[in-house]
């Protein structure tokens with residue numbers, strides 16, 4: 297198998313309860329981007345107020361020593377991706393985010409930068425969903441209709457960010473997260489789903505994938521019982537599809 | 538305004554905590570169908586195991602004095618709708634349900650039976666979502682990709698079934714239900730969303746709509762603060778779009 301130029305940091309959630317924006321993952325972000333990257337291209341499409349979102353992200357990245365350009369301020373978003381040193385796609389509504397990526401013709405150009413040029417990609421929440429094969433396992437409400445649920449396909453499986461255990465004391469009768477994912481796996485030929493609890497981060501370097509962060513991940517393979525995995529776990533086998 | 542032949546019973550949830558299938562709404566179902574209806578056509582498309590689902594629904598409807606035919610057992614689903622006396626669409630995954638309605642060419646024929654022939658329609662959960670203008674406010678995971686999010690359009694607004702208040706004690710950072718609905722209303726020209734808590738039922742008769750059941754509903758109008766409404770509330774104004 298050819299080793300792909302692929303550097304991904306896929307974060308379950310931007311903010312952990314009690315902490316600040318990207319605080320729980322800031323060390324991993326710095327280690328991931330390293331000292332070569334000077335500026336990050338931010339994609340704020342998942343939230344409605346892009347100016348406000350870019351301000352929040354800029355403040356955080358500047359505090360970590362990186363400049364930040366927001367793609368919504370660029371005259372030509374495709375060109376902004378072509379010139380970027382690193383990409384960070386933030387959370388919000390996954391349907392809105394994916395539709396805007398399609399509307400602006402960004403899917404092929406981002407893929408090219410990741411797979412051919414090897415620039416680092418950071419995703420958080422919705423930005424993690426769109427990094428995967430499809431957004432079939434987002435938790436978000438379908439507030440808009442993207443032209444496809446297929447996403448960037450930077451990894452050949454699905455992620456469920458903000459993975460949530462069911463609450464045995466709840467009187468709510470809506471489906472649990474696990475039931476929703478098992479309904480996905482009732483459909484034919486559906487790929488693995490990695491449930492990333494809040495606090496989980498998946499690091500992908502070429503053909504290697506490893507769980508970082510402070511919480512366990514729950515892995516769902518079609519037709520099999522789900523399994524629990526500690527931080528440090530090697531998930532490289534999920535890349536062999 | 539012309540009075541439409543429209544008889545809808547839109548139920549938030551099939552099962553209420555501690556009760557049996559359709560138990561909390563069985564009196565409303567009997568009153569709604571009345572004595573003229575002898576058989577109900579059941580649409581089990583929202584769940585994977587249609588045989589099992591039809592058995593559950595048949596048992597319940599037979600206990601209430603109605604025969605039940607499941608559309609998945611009919612040679613021609615369009616013809617089954619054309620010959621039906623009443624339709625009941627059950628809950629499960631809304632995306633799967635809507636896609637199957639499109640795949641089987643059932644959208645126009647169901648609309649015709651409701652609006653022109655005036656047969657009664659019962660929806661529960663996903664079956665309530667698809668009765669509305671679109672499935673943009675479903676809670677379900679997009680496990681399949683329907684050709685559109687537009688639905689039966691039996692009412693000109695959206696419903697959020699299983700509406701859930703946010704839990705002030707939760708440490709989970711995923712969006713609350715109210716945040717998700719407000720993200721929908723950030724999009725242009727989005728219609729009202731009626732949040733039906735578990736226990737809520739909306740009765741629509743022609744141009745009149747009334748809240749039944751045992752819980753309050755929460756109404757979201759674009760650009761306005763949400764409002765709370767008790768059982769018995771007249772929601773007819775939502776039909777004037």
Ligand SMILES: [Ca+2]
Nearest residue numbers: 388389390436
């Ligand atoms: Ca989200």
Ligand SMILES: [Ca+2]
Nearest residue numbers: 629630631677
């Ligand atoms: Ca459902």
